[in-house]
Amino acid sequence: MVLGTPAHNALNGTGGTPPRKNITRKEDVMFISINHLTKDFPRKPRALDDVTCDLPHGMVGLIGPNGAGKTTLMRILAGIIRPTSGQVLMDGHDLKDTRTRRALKRTLGYLPQDIEPYPQLTPLEFLDYVGVLKGIDDTRERMRQAHELIERVGLTDVADRRIGGFSGGMRRRVGIAQALMADPRLIIVDEPTAGLDPEERMRFRTLLAGLGGDRTVILSTHILDDIAQTCPYVFVLRQGRIRYDGPTEHLTEHATGRVWLTQPSNTPPPAGMIVANAVTTARGVCYRVITDTPPADAHPMDPTLEDGYMVLIEEHPDQH
Secondary structure: OOOOOHHHHHHOOOOOOOOOOOOOOOOOOOOEEEEEEEEOOOOOOOOEEEEEEEEOOEEEEEEOOOOOOHHHHHHHHOOOOOOOEEEEEEOOEEOOOHHHHHHHHHHEEEEOOOOOOOOOOOHHHHHHHHHHHOOOOOHHHHHHHHHHHHHHOOOHHHOOOOHHHOOHHHHHHHHHHHHOOOOOOEEEEEOOOOOOOHHHHHHHHHHHHOOOOOOEEEEEOOOHHHHHHHOOEEEEEEOOEEEEEEEHHHHHHOOOOOEEEOOOEOOOOOOOOEEEEEEEEOOEEEEEEEOOOOOOOOEEOOOOHHHHHHHHHHHOOOOO
């Protein structure tokens, strides 16, 4: 680990905002710079606290505990709410500017955690409506995109049925399709696979992975395996501050050589060990633990992104 990087700072408890990364700018990809962003809500803890970073192009993961500020940050980036202080620059234009916010709507695909497409509309009608809002004036082009996206999310057979009769997973797929209308340069998705079955989750993960080549896709989810499989870069937020900012594989490496699987036992691991998982067997419970001093007869395991994340969250409490 390189001294002075956000990974080093996070693991050693140094305070303050992590130093800004030098992000390579790719032509025709929206460049997003966040500077000292703070957001306060009345009678609540500070939601975002001096967030400063540049977002790379491609797939970017955003993870953190509940209440970390992830949804607040995404809503600011989507132009839905404004920060208390600080700024967001998109291609050098301040998001506080009304013209910038208006232009963003045409180049943004946003899937919030809770989306309720109009129940009286069919998927085709809803996507046509979204296309109008995004400035696609040509009716044929709107319908071409709508049909293509409905096929990509697996709703062709129900394209002419009213959304009100859909299951939660099907409505989620409609939401995914609307986020992709007008070929957006920036896509923000908040818990996109919530309510999807494993097959639907895999389909959407594959779809997302193919989108990050020529745009920025911000993915926030509690399913860290989805981040590990699709996002080369990840941010960790906790209590409104960036705790890690860097390659996903480097966060995983925080737990290298420290992950163990215990033998079946009826006795829980000693205090001080991070218990990542527990599986009950006929002979007792096998614990997946993160520790520098493994129990006797424990087997070493390859670390996962979740292991590295738990090291960051559990072993290095916030310092203000």
